[in-house]
Amino acid sequence: MTRKIPEDYRCKVRKPADFDQFWDGVLAEAARIPLNAETVSDPLRTSDDIETFQVFYDSLDGVRVAAWYCVPRNRTGRLPAVLFLPGYQSDPPIPKEWARRGYAAITAAPRGKLRSNRQFNPGYPNLLTHNIIDRNTYSYRGFYVDAWRAVDYLLSRDEVDGGRIGVAGSSQGGGLAITTAAMRQEVAVVSAGAPYLCGYMDAIELEVSYPYEEINDYLR
Numbered sequence: 214m215t216r217k218i219p220e221d222y223r224c225k226v227r228k229p230a231d232f233d234q235f236w237d238g239v240l241a242e243a244a245r246i247p248l249n250a251e252t253v254s255d256p257l258r259t260s261d262d263i264e265t266f267q268v269f270y271d272s273l274d275g276v277r278v279a280a281w282y283c284v285p286r287n288r289t290g291r292l293p294a295v296l297f298l299p300g301y302q303s304d305p306p307i308p309k310e311w312a313r314r315g316y317a318a319i320t321a322a323p324r325g326k327l328r329s330n331r332q333f334n335p336g337y338p339n340l341l342t343h344n345i346i347d348r349n350t351y352s353y354r355g356f357y358v359d360a361w362r363a364v365d366y367l368l369s370r371d372e373v374d375g376g377r378i379g380v381a382g383s384s385q386g387g388g389l390a391i392t393t394a395a396m397r398q399e400v401a402v403v404s405a406g407a408p409y410l411c412g413y414m415d416a417i418e419l420e421v422s423y424p425y426e427e428i429n430d431y432l433r
Contacts, residue, residue: 226412235348239273240396243358246271248365252282262286263312268319272362273355280321280363281305283312284372291374292317294367298360298382298389299323301340301409301424317373319366323359323389324352341424342431353410357396360389364397377401385409385424 229235251269258265268280284292294317299305305320312318343352364380367373381404382390388410394403409424417428 224412224415226414236396239354239358240361243273243362246273248362248369250366250369258307258309260309263309265307265309268366270362270366272324272359276324276355276359278321278323278359278362280319280366281307282317282319282366283308284317285312285315288315288372292372293377294318294370294373294379296321296360296363296367296378296380296393298380298386298393300383301385317367317370319363321360321363323356338423338427338430341427345428345431357389357392360393361397364393364399368399375399379403381405383407 249271253267253269255265255267262285264284264286266282268282270278270280272278292315295308295311297305297308297311297318297320299320299322305322308316308318308320340352340356344350345352348354364378367378368375378400379402380390380393380400382388383406387405387408390403390405391408392410394400413425413428416425417432420426
């Protein structure tokens with residue numbers, strides 16, 4: 214639920230002076246971590262036209278991230294690829310339909326999601342506010358990187374055309390899609406539906422529903 218938004222509303226949130234320095238450091242730290250990707254065939258979810266794999270890769274803080282990966286079985290040449298990112302309370306589906314359209318498709322489950330919560334599981338609600346007062350340990354510092362590392366996975370695949378990688382998502386997935394495209398120059402196109410994670414300080418004043426209300430609960 215959203216409070217009435219003024220017709221002349223403009224976001225008041227501005228880029229911090231040390232924004233680039235901070236995130237350049239995070240990206241550099243992530244780049245030093247071997248991906249250690251594991252691609253496991255999943256016969257139960259594979260069909261005559263689609264190959265389905267369970268994927269695992271390493272991210273910040275020793276977190277092992279899980280993902281689903283699908284490719285068309287009968288393919289020629291290198292494929293365009295698409296990364297789908299999940300909403301706040303949803304877990305990534307298996308992206309078979311996009312593989313049927315000729316894409317190498319991956320859906321990543323960042324830390325705290327059902328298949329990636331072995332090392333980090335703050336629960337819901339709590340993911341949004343976990344260590345929120347310290348940007349160096351805040352949950353979304355790692356959450357963002359977990360999403361960005363899926364791009365590294367796609368780039369590691371021989372069947373993927375590294376010049377044709379897109380990223381998409383809605384709600385939290387939309388916010389993650391925007392940040393992934395902004396931070397990873399390899400992303401050629403982005404589609405973000407109703408993106409969440411944008412303009413936090415304004416959002417907690419305008420919204421009276423969760424998950425933004427988690428921040429207001431924390432402040433109370």
